[in-house]
Structure formats: structure tokens, C-alpha cells
Amino acid sequence: MQAIGMQLSGIEKAFGSNQVLRGVDLTLLPGTVTVLMGANGAGKSTLVKIMCGVYALDSGTMVLDGENFLPTIPYEALRCGVVTVHQSINDGVIADLDVASNLMLDRLAEPGSGFFYKKKATREAARKIAALVGLEVDITRPVSELALADRQLVSIARAMAQKPKLLILDEPTSSLSATEADRLFEMIDRLRDSGVAILYISHRMSDIRRIADRIVSMRDGAISGVFETKPLDIEGAVNAMLGHNMTDVDIDIPTHGQAVLELKGAQLVAGAKPIDVAFHENEVIAITGLVGSGKTLLADTLFGLETLAAGQILLNGVPYAPRSTKAAVATGVFMSPKDRATNAVIQGFDIRSNISVPFLDRFSIASFVNKRAETRAANETIEKLGIVCQGASDDIDTLSGGNQQKVIIGRWLSQTCKVLVLDEPFQGVDIQARRDIGHKIRETAPGRTTIIMVAELDEALEIADRILVISDNTVVGEHRNEAIDINQILAEVTGSALGSAAQIIESGQGAAATH
Amino acid sequence: MSADTTNKPSGTDLIDFAIRYGFISLLIGLVIFFSIAAEGFAGPYSAVFIFQSVSITGILALGVTCTLVVDGFDLSIGSVATSALMLSSYLMVVSEYGAVVAVLGCLAMGAGVGFVNGLLIVKFKVPDLLATLGMMFLLVGLQRIPTEGRSVAVGMTLPDGTVAEGVFSPAFLALGRHRLDFFIENLIPVSVIFLVVIAVLVWIFLELTRHGRLMYAIGSNERAAALVGTNVKRYKIIAYMISGMLASVGGILLAARLGRGDIASGNNLLLDAVAAALIGYAVLGAAKPNAFGTAIGALFVGILLQGLTMMNAPYYTQDFVKGAVLVIALVFTFALSGRRGRGT
Numbered sequence: 001m002q003a004i005g006m007q008l009s010g011i012e013k014a015f016g017s018n019q020v021l022r023g024v025d026l027t028l029l030p031g032t033v034t035v036l037m038g039a040n041g042a043g044k045s046t047l048v049k050i051m052c053g054v055y056a057l058d059s060g061t062m063v064l065d066g067e068n069f070l071p072t073i074p075y076e077a078l079r080c081g082v083v084t085v086h087q088s089i090n091d092g093v094i095a096d097l098d099v100a101s102n103l104m105l106d107r108l109a110e111p112g113s114g115f116f117y118k119k120k121a122t123r124e125a126a127r128k129i130a131a132l133v134g135l136e137v138d139i140t141r142p143v144s145e146l147a148l149a150d151r152q153l154v155s156i157a158r159a160m161a162q163k164p165k166l167l168i169l170d171e172p173t174s175s176l177s178a179t180e181a182d183r184l185f186e187m188i189d190r191l192r193d194s195g196v197a198i199l200y201i202s203h204r205m206s207d208i209r210r211i212a213d214r215i216v217s218m219r220d221g222a223i224s225g226v227f228e229t230k231p232l233d234i235e236g237a238v239n240a241m242l243g244h245n246m247t248d249v250d251i252d253i254p255t256h257g258q259a260v261l262e263l264k265g266a267q268l269v270a271g272a273k274p275i276d277v278a279f280h281e282n283e284v285i286a287i288t289g290l291v292g293s294g295k296t297l298l299a300d301t302l303f304g305l306e307t308l309a310a311g312q313i314l315l316n317g318v319p320y321a322p323r324s325t326k327a328a329v330a331t332g333v334f335m336s337p338k339d340r341a342t343n344a345v346i347q348g349f350d351i352r353s354n355i356s357v358p359f360l361d362r363f364s365i366a367s368f369v370n371k372r373a374e375t376r377a378a379n380e381t382i383e384k385l386g387i388v389c390q391g392a393s394d395d396i397d398t399l400s401g402g403n404q405q406k407v408i409i410g411r412w413l414s415q416t417c418k419v420l421v422l423d424e425p426f427q428g429v430d431i432q433a434r435r436d437i438g439h440k441i442r443e444t445a446p447g448r449t450t451i452i453m454v455a456e457l458d459e460a461l462e463i464a465d466r467i468l469v470i471s472d473n474t475v476v477g478e479h480r481n482e483a484i485d486i487n488q489i490l491a492e493v494t495g496s497a498l499g500s501a502a503q504i505i506e507s508g509q510g511a512a513a514t515h
Numbered sequence: 516m517s518a519d520t521t522n523k524p525s526g527t528d529l530i531d532f533a534i535r536y537g538f539i540s541l542l543i544g545l546v547i548f549f550s551i552a553a554e555g556f557a558g559p560y561s562a563v564f565i566f567q568s569v570s571i572t573g574i575l576a577l578g579v580t581c582t583l584v585v586d587g588f589d590l591s592i593g594s595v596a597t598s599a600l601m602l603s604s605y606l607m608v609v610s611e612y613g614a615v616v617a618v619l620g621c622l623a624m625g626a627g628v629g630f631v632n633g634l635l636i637v638k639f640k641v642p643d644l645l646a647t648l649g650m651m652f653l654l655v656g657l658q659r660i661p662t663e664g665r666s667v668a669v670g671m672t673l674p675d676g677t678v679a680e681g682v683f684s685p686a687f688l689a690l691g692r693h694r695l696d697f698f699i700e701n702l703i704p705v706s707v708i709f710l711v712v713i714a715v716l717v718w719i720f721l722e723l724t725r726h727g728r729l730m731y732a733i734g735s736n737e738r739a740a741a742l743v744g745t746n747v748k749r750y751k752i753i754a755y756m757i758s759g760m761l762a763s764v765g766g767i768l769l770a771a772r773l774g775r776g777d778i779a780s781g782n783n784l785l786l787d788a789v790a791a792a793l794i795g796y797a798v799l800g801a802a803k804p805n806a807f808g809t810a811i812g813a814l815f816v817g818i819l820l821q822g823l824t825m826m827n828a829p830y831y832t833q834d835f836v837k838g839a840v841l842v843i844a845l846v847f848t849f850a851l852s853g854r855r856g857r858g859t
Contacts, residue, residue: 303742324746325741325742325743325745326744326745326746329744335742337742342738343738344739345736346740348731348735349731349732353728357729357740357745358743360728361725363725367724367725368725369724411743
């Protein structure tokens with residue numbers, strides 16, 4: 001192939017004061033599958049959105065086939081041959097139209113493609129596209145009748161109809177079964193052979209093993225590692241993605257009280273290996289694992305949003321199975337969810353009301369809210385966490401991301417509880433806010449047990465007395481946070497993500513070999 | 516907000532002022548203008564007439580405000596009101612019950628309709644506009660069935676050929692027609708008292724109680740509200756029940772004023788009430804549904820129409836004027852406040 005692919009150099013992008021990309025250099029070669037790895041917030045999706053014309057870059061250059069490439073709208077990127085298949089399958093297809101129309105959608109939307117819908121010609125052309133990528137479905141059927149995998153293939157086939165030079169796949173297997181994924185991989189193989197540059201974003205180790213020609217790790221808005229020599233050093237890549245620059249935070253592990261929360265033979269999903277673990281008073285436990293490993297599922301289960309498939313949870317020795325979040329809060333189990341903008345922040349409310357919202361019954365007499373007590377509690381939280389604002393009546397939308405996160409964490413620290421679960425409490429905050437929040441969590445830890453779900457190992461090492469590794473909806477490793485063997489944790493994190501027992505053994509051997 | 520304005524050009528201050536006090540200023544300006552231009556506008560009788568003319572729409576608008584607070588919408592209020600009108604008339608004229616049964620029956624009907632609306636929305640996941648639209652149709656049809664499409668009036672002939680022997684109870688009619696003394700004899704109609712009391716109660720409920728606060732939280736971010744332990748479904752159903760009950764209060768007052776179950780009345784109730792609630796977004800720059808704004812919104816429309824009528828504007832221009840006020844208010848709310856939101 002004569003194409004020389006896509007070259008990115010010095011890409012920078014900031015949203016307000018939040019620097020998301022700090023100079024990304026990346027080359028994507030034709031006929032090569034490049035896997036991009038990175039934890040949440042590393043900047044992967046921002047990078048992809050710049051390449052496909054959704055965001056404009058602040059500085060840096062993109063060169064596609066030797067020519068400057070600066071798309072201002074997604075359609076321009078598409079026309080230049082940069083095609084993206086987004087994570088959410090239904091974004092890529094229109095469910096009520098038939099397969100043929102979906103495949104030809106971009107053609108139909110093109111100006112000057114004629115006023116009337118030419119059924120026959122469209123189907124003809126669609127059939128060719130389907131044959132090109134090995135899509136074997138009846139193209140007259142509506143997409144809504146297809147299986148998930150076929151829908152995904154349709155949206156990829158549609159992308160192929162654009163004759164792409166660069167195909168970007170964002171976690172394409174996240175909702176596919178193993179056999180469905182195999183069909184996708186076959187298609188990717190075919191595309192690779194035809195000289196398309198492919199950028200493949202995924203966390204699944206099995207995917208990466210199967211199709212990666214090279215792996216690029218991203219961390220904190222920059223490329224933290226490129227791995228191209230075969231056999232690919234997957235653990236090195238995960239290490240580069242999670243990072244473990246030994247932090248300057250010293251953890252003094254306190255003496256633990258009795259077990260507050262115990263999981264006994266608890267199965268998060270049917271068929272998962274049961275979990276037996278105890279969380280003690282005064283203790284801060286970090287639970288780490290890749291996306292989809294079961295961290296959030298465990299948090300949701302503790303908070304009454306999900307139920308165990310089998311086994312039980314004991315709270316202070318008594319069986320605990322909350323039927324609602326309200327019941328969980330009333331029993332003294334608090335949970336701060338991840339993704340604050342969608343799950344936690346109440347836009348249009350001021351800081352005070354955002355902090356008090358779970359505890360309004362405690363702040364009110366005969367249903368009337370005692371605003372003075374509410375303000376007092378809010379001022380305390382603002383002071384303790386160092387929230388930068390004019391006062392408790394500031395609208396939360398006026399705060400920076402880090403300060404919003406402090407408000408959300410402060411919400412759950414403002415009242416005492418038995419169990420505090422924090423799902424990704426450091427998501428989308430800068431290093432200073434992260435330190436402030438971490439410090440406050442540890443300071444207030446006595447008297448309760450604190451469980452923190454984090455994907456980044458660094459964050460776990462910075463905050464926890466004990467680190468649990470979770471994968472495939474079960475706990476696969478447990479470490480006291482002193483003189484930890486990072487490689488051991490990484491092996492558990494990656495090994496656990498493999499899915500089948502055989503692969504776990506294989507990765508275990510791989511880990512042993514690197515020691 | 517105020518802290519941020521220091522380093523912004525002074526134009527921002529002006530916009531901030533316009534957003535916050537624009538509508539109130541306009542209201543005061545209108546009152547002054549009509550007082551000068553239209554003879555007899557400034558006076559207790561004229562003021563009472565305005566209040567009376569907006570009392571029923573105002574009560575309905577307060578109900579729809581409660582559904583707007585939880586990010587819902589109730590299109591069925593107009594038909595709930597006319598159903599209450601028909602039901603109360605039917606209960607008294609045909610079934611020969613007293614005022615108490617008629618009123619309680621209507622309130623129960625309103626609450627029941629609200630409950631069904633709520634169930635359709637939270638349990639059966641029907642989008643709010645569609646659920647309440649369906650309910651609206653259903654009620655418009657249902658209220659005609661018992662009388663075979665005729666209005667209910669004293670001495671009417673029933674479908675089976677007999678003559679209805681019941682009458683409107685005087686106590687019931689008083690709800691719509693009695694006037695209380697206030698400095699001047701027979702000045703204030705009971706319906707105005709209802710409007711004021713209900714407005715104050717809804718305001719207290721939404722602004723001062725935790726239930727109101729949680730309803731606003733649901734309207735702003737339903738997921739986040741659920742994740743702090745709010746029973747989202749229950750509050751949504753309650754909002755629709757409040758809306759249904761207030762709509763039936765409106766219907767009762769209308770029946771008491773008319774003294775007959777007129778099948779054709781109340782056509783404009785839905786649009787007028789929704790307009791008042793939406794105009795309320797612009798009052799004091801709230802940019803969200805609120806009881807005070809809704810009351811002001813209803814009053815604004817009332818003052819404008821009364822003033823124009825007294826200046827001999829023809830009746831058929833009324834809807835046009837209402838529409839224009841609504842569009843301007845919406846621009847105030849969404850364009851100006853939106854810009855302010857993006858600026859910070």
C-alpha cells in the first residue's frame with residue numbers, strides 16, 4: 001500500500017483549566033492494528049473525538065497520507081477517510097430502517113444524491129458493501145431485528161463503505177459474546193490485509209492478544225508506552241497505562257477494629273466465583289480492577305441497586321440485603337457513584353443543597369427544611385475539604401470539576417456511617433484535588449469501613465490500607481499496602497480479565513516468566 | 516453569580532438585571548400604563564375582576580407546575596377540570612347528592628386520574644406527554660358518556676326520558692359566586708381566596724419542605740436523586756396526583772360559577788394554565804418551574820387582557836396576546852439565562 005497512514009504530533013487539548021491531552025505523538029500505519037489502552041480519564045476518547053472532527057485541537061498537527069488533516073466537523077473527517085465506530089452500538093445504526101438503508105446512509109445523506117429513494121439501486125450497492133466485509137444478513141430486514149453483533153457489523157460495514165484510510169473502533173466488543181467477537185476479528189483481519197490503518201480501543205486482554213500488532217498505552221493525557229516487538233509485552237502495556245510512579249504519600253496502617261461488613265460466599269453474578277472477604281472498622285480498602293471487572297457491580301450491590309446471585313452480606317454480624325438505596329442510607333451504608341455529572345451532581349442546586357440532599361430528613365422538622373442547620377453543615381464541609389467557592393449558596397455549576405467532586409464526596413462525609421463506598425472518587429480531578437480528597441477520606445476513616453473502587457493502581461496505593469484485586473466479578477488478589485509487589489498486582493489485574501481458566505493459567509506463567 | 520460579574524463587561528450586569536427583574540418591571544409598567552390609559556382600570560373592582568378571571572387557570576397552573584418540577588408534564592389538566600365540572604353537576608343534579616359529596620367525589624376523581632397518569636409514566640414507562648395526552652382524550656370522551664353528550668342542567672331530560680330532579684346545592688354554588696367583605700362589601704370572590712391559599716400552600720410545599728426539594732432534585736437529575744436514596748417513582752406519582760387534584764378544584768369552581776355542567780366550557784383551560792406556568796420560568800430569573808412565578812404569570816396574562824379589553828381591544832385578539840407573552844417569556848428564560856449559564 002502506498003498510504004503512509006496517520007501521524008499525530010504534539011496534540012494538546014484542554015477543557016477550561018482541565019488539560020486533557022498534553023502533547024500526544026502517535027503514528028498509525030496502514031495495514032496495522034494499533035491497540036490503544038488507557039484508564040478512564042486518560043484522554044482516549046478526547047483523542048478519538050479530535051481525530052474524527054468532533055473537537056478542535058488546541059495545538060499540534062495531524063497528517064493523513066502526507067497531507068495536513070484538520071477536520072472541523074465529523075463529516076469532513078469521514079470524507080477524508082477517517083471512520084469511527086463508537087462504543088455504543090445503537091449510535092452507529094438507525095434501528096427502524098432496513099440493513100440496506102443503514103449501509104447506504106452516508107450516501108443518502110450526501111447532497112445531490114437525488115430526491116427519490118432508489119430502492120433497487122440502494123439494495124444493489126448495499127449488497128456489494130455487505131459482501132465486501134463478509135456480512136451475511138438479509139439486507140431487507142430492519143436493523144432492530146438483528147442480534148447485537150450483527151448490528152455492530154452493520155455499523156462497521158457502513159464505515160467500510162466510506163473506503164476508510166483509518167478505522168477507529170472504540171471498545172467494539174464490549175457488548176459482544178466470544179463467538180460474535182470472533183466474527184468481528186475476522187472482519188478486522190480482512191481490513192488489515194487490505195491496507196487500512198486500524199486504531200482499536202479496548203481493555204479486553206483476549207481481544208488484544210488476538211488482534212494487536214502493536215500496543216500504545218496512554219496515561220494522564222500523554223502516550224506512556226509503545227510496544228511493537230513480538231511477542232507483545234501486554235503486562236508492560238498495562239503497567240504503562242495504570243502507572244505506579246511510587247507516590248510520596250505514606251500510609252500508616254492503623255489497627256483495625258472488628259469486621260463491619262462481611263461477604264460470605266457472595267456471587268455478584270450467577271456462575272462467578274464466590275467472594276469471601278471482610279471489611280473492618282477504621283480500615284480503608286481499595287478495590288482495583290479493569291473496567292467491567294465487577295467493581296461497580298459490587299458497589300451497586302452494597303448500596304441496594306443490585307442483588308447477589310448467591311451468598312450473603314453481613315453488616316455487624318446481621319444479614320444485610322437493602323431493598324433500595326434509601327434503605328441502604330438509613331442503615332448507614334453510603335455510596336458515592338462514579339461519573340459525577342450523570343450520577344451525582346444535581347445541576348441548578350447550590351452547594352448546600354447538593355450536600356444535604358441524601359439527608360434532608362435529618363435536616364428537617366415536620367418536613368420543613370431547617371436551612372440554618374443545612375448551611376452550617378455545608379460550611380463545615382466547604383472548610384474541611386477546602387472547596388474553592390464564594391459560599392454555600394454558590395450554584396454547583398459554577399465550580400470547577402475538582403471542586404464539584406469535593407462537594408460530592410463531602411456530601412457523603414458530612415454524616416457518619418458504618419460503611420462508605422466510593423466508586424472512582426478521583427475521576428476527572430487534578431492531582432491537588434485528589435490529594436485533598438484522599439487525605440480527608442483517610443482522616444475521617446476511623447469508626448467506619450471505607451471501600452474505594454479505583455481502576456488506577458496509583459490511586460489505590462495512595463489511599464488504601466489493603467488492596468483487593470477484582471476481576472471477572474470475583475476477588476483474585478489481596479494485598480496489605482506495605483512493600484507491595486506491583487508486578488503481582490498487575491498480573492492479577494490482567495490475568496483476571498482473560499475470562500477463561502486456560503488463559504488465566506497462561507498469563508500466570510507469563511507473569512512468572514517475567515520475574 | 517454576583518461574584519463573577521466584577522470582571523465582566525458592564526453589559527452583563529444589565530442582562531443579569533433584565534433576567535432577574537425584567538418580567539416584574541414589565542408587570543409594574545403595564546399596571547401603570549393601563550391605570551393612566553384606561554379609565555377605571557385602577558380600582559378595587561377592576562383588581563378583583565382580574566384576580567377572579569385568573570383564579571381557575573392559576574389553580575390549574577400551580578398543579579402543572581408541580582409536574583414540571585419533576586421534569587414531567589400534565590396535558591390532562593384541562594380535561595380533568597371539565598370532568599370535575601361534569602361530575603359535580605351530575606352528582607348533584609342527577610344523583611341528587613349534596614355539595615360535600617360532589618366536592619369530595621371530584622377531588623377523588625382528580626387524585627385518581629393523577630395516580631393513573633403517574634403509574635402510566637413510572638411503571639409502564641409511557642413518555643409523560645403521551646400518557647397525559649392519552650388521558651386527556653379518554654376523559655374528554657368519558658365525561659360525555661353518562662349524559663349522552665348533553666350538558667347537565669337543572670331539570671334536564673335524562674337518557675331514559677325522565678326529568679332530573681336534583682338541584683345545585685346553594686353551598687356548592689357559593690364556592691363560585693359568594694363574595695367576602697373586605698373594606699368594601701361583597702368584594703372578594705371565594706375563588707380568589709382559593710387561588711391565594713393554594714398558591715401559598717404550593718409555594719411552601721415546593722420551597723420550604725424536603726419533599727419539594729427532592730422533587731426539584733428529581734427534575735434536575737433523576738439518576739442522581741435516585742442514587743441518594745430518593746423514592747423517585749413515588750414523588751413523580753405524587754406530583755401528578757397534586758396536579759390532578761388541583762385541576763379538579765378548578766373544575767369545581769368553574770361548575771359553581773356556571774351553575775350547570777356545560778360540556779363546551781373549559782376549552783382554553785389547558786393552554787392558559789400551561790402558559791402561566793411557563794411564563795413563571797422567567798419571573799425573577801428562576802429559569803425553572805416555581806409557584807411564585809406561576810402565580811405572577813397567571814396574573815400577568817390577566818392584567819394584560821383586562822387592560823386591553825378596557826381599551827376596547829376586540830376579544831378575538833386575546834389568544835394572540837397570550838401567545839406573544841408566552842413566546843417573549845420563553846426567550847427571556849432560555850436564550851438569556853442560557854447565555855448566562857454558558858458564560859460561567
